[in-house]
Amino acid sequence: MTHSAGAGPQAVTAAPYRLRWPALFVILAAEVMDLVDAVITNIAAPSIHADLGGSTSMIQWLGAAYTLAMAVGLLTGGRLGDLYGRRRMFVAGVAGFTAASLLCGLAASPELLIGSRALQGLFGAMMIPQGLGLIKEMFPPKEMAAAFGVFGPVMALSLVGGPVLAGWLVDADLFGTGWRMIFLINLPVGLLALAGAVRFLPESRSGHASRLDLTGVCLASAASFLLIYPLVQGRDLDWPAWTFASMAASVALFALFARHQAAKRRAGGDPLLVTGLFRKRAFTGGLVTGLVFFTALVGFSMVLSLYFQIGLGYDPLKAGLASLPNAVGSLIGFAAVNAAGLAQKVGRKLIHLGAAVMAAGLAGTALTLNLAGADVTPWQLTPALFVTGAGMSMVMAPFFDIVLAGVEPHESGSANGTLTAVQQLGGALGSAVIGTLFFGMLEDGRAFSETMQTTIWVTTGMVAAAFAAAFLLPLRARPQEGAGH
Template identity: 35%
Template structure:
């Protein structure tokens, strides 16, 4: 279709979308929630999948990890495709692919097919998710953007805990004798409804075809992320083989190579995958580091806490998910409402919050290190921990994007969303390894409690580093905003 043919549609669609920003936000955040849920929801179904499909341990790891690997590797690619072909169009393509792959997963006849369809699910999510942040950046400004980013943070936090609960409920219900299959099939009616609603609600966002596709940068970055993620996801289960360490070392070399490739492309007047001006935006890099560490700690804690409950305390998956809910609910609530705190606190809020979250994790670890049942006191501390953590994460996310030129929204969003996803992967892999290295199964409650204590001590150390990086962010963003951008405080 030619540009002349698409321009009238653009004029018709944009006012309609602007008149219904709440519905648009609900639509794209529901798509985001589906992608987050599928990281956690499948874990609960693993025992049933093993029995039904006679799957090996390695195959089950690929069922779980294949989605995350494809998702993490292709996120920045998805962001660039959105900028080139239109955010709304690529969101719809990603959603359609994710929905179709979910149906295929639910109907998979064997382990090999399930692994392949999980990879395709990850590809669909990688196309869909970066467009969410780009659409938020393009559609909302000022206080409305702050609230939208708060809802985005709430979806990330709540999705991880909700995935555990929903997965347990669906598997336990064994609907019509389908066992594990509803954990995938539940996405299908939701995806179809979103696709239909998207035709009316998504704004027309013509892509910029002048933006070239940086194929060398894309290949090098995808390989670097893949070499990082694969051993982190599979390493512990396979006993940290030599090839895993070799891949980690090679990923470091390729990340350095990616920087060289991008510099050369920019020096020749080309269009690098991640423009240097995006990374130079005031506060973006230190905020991104803090966001990465906060998400790594949060995801790693939820993983270790679930293992402690299910392996050490013999809780069901549903109960483990429900006991994890207070920290996720607290995180989501404060992500939405932190701006209601006195304005004089906003500048220092991320640093203050992180300074409180680190000892809160330690307090939870001390309460549970003896292996006792989880009572009201630790649950209350978990709720407070979530509330305070959200007061760090959501403002940091907003500040990371506040000084980015709107024309670079897609690239900045791709970088941030990739770091959030890598934070989850690294948190679960590294902190999960810290926990699992301290226990052998079946584990006693006391041994499991000690392992959890060691894990939260590591999380507290990471959050101290996050606080230092957040302090650098606060200093960097005291400068005036760039023309055309809007702050989020």
């Protein structure tokens, strides 16, 4: 996943922090835990479901609980560091994330596992913004690009290696732990990150920290939960009237949240969001584009892993390897775009081109399934999945810079946090909406191949909607104000 955070004024020292490179690797260790845990349950979900039981909605909650909690937590994650110190909050976030991973690994019921996943997301939202804020303070401007440049390969490696690692850990059944090892492996990584944070990270905080808007957090949390919960659980309960009432209440609460933020701003307070951002067509269009795009992206990744295991009978490791062309296509796409500088040269047209390429890859995947049927092999799916991944990377490469192009400097912190939170909310919606469609068709007696094809075509329609919404964006980012992610 992509994360961003605004940083306050420099508070460490005017000179570069001498332990900045060891500190960077501590921050990267925390990033890897978050990035891998965001996707690792896609491969392990069937094994978890077979062991713990529960309805198929539990599989959707494994991803949705994590991303929903992180979406809400990111609204205040950066401010916690401003108020209480970035190293202190980073240490607390890593410790909490590691402890929540242990709870996940020991969970004896679906409810305990889902609750522990939500705790992981909350502590991840506390951890990630501090690390990025510290980097901005530790490194001089001439080294900043090199420091953030390390994140690209790390993210790519996590994207490629996460599903394969999950599959291997489940199949290896180390010490008889089975799927639990995908969470327990965070313990040594987390403890090393904790030790490194205490040893290498400097303490810092903003010179003008703003107070937390707890009312705003509660309103945003309640509105998000009232939307996601009925989308996931409604299918199991045969869509009673309260599920639709809950979604309607969610809309009302989001409207109340917006009014509260505007009123707090007028009263001279510190709202979670700078409401003036929503009067900017580029920013609002970016939120719509991102929400639809990330819903499609996360939903497709989840059902593809489920199809490989439940539909085609692959073991977890083979399922992870079968999904590798999608990740490799993304990795190569990012590398090619960055090497040619296309994000800056082409701008918004690259988003449109990437959406078209991704839609073509998804269509190719559906057509391959239609032609090959239940006898489809990973090699037959490789070309279409590779194209899908390449298109995804072309959309993401310029996306954040372009969306933030018209944001003023004093709005950048709120804009970064809001955009990243919407990305996470899109992930939760992907698990809820696409997962509900997928499992609903199976429960209606549809064949796996037909179910997967229909789900892919719906996902393709979402990518087409993101293509249309992208016309609201400016043609390109202004270099001096872009914020790469």
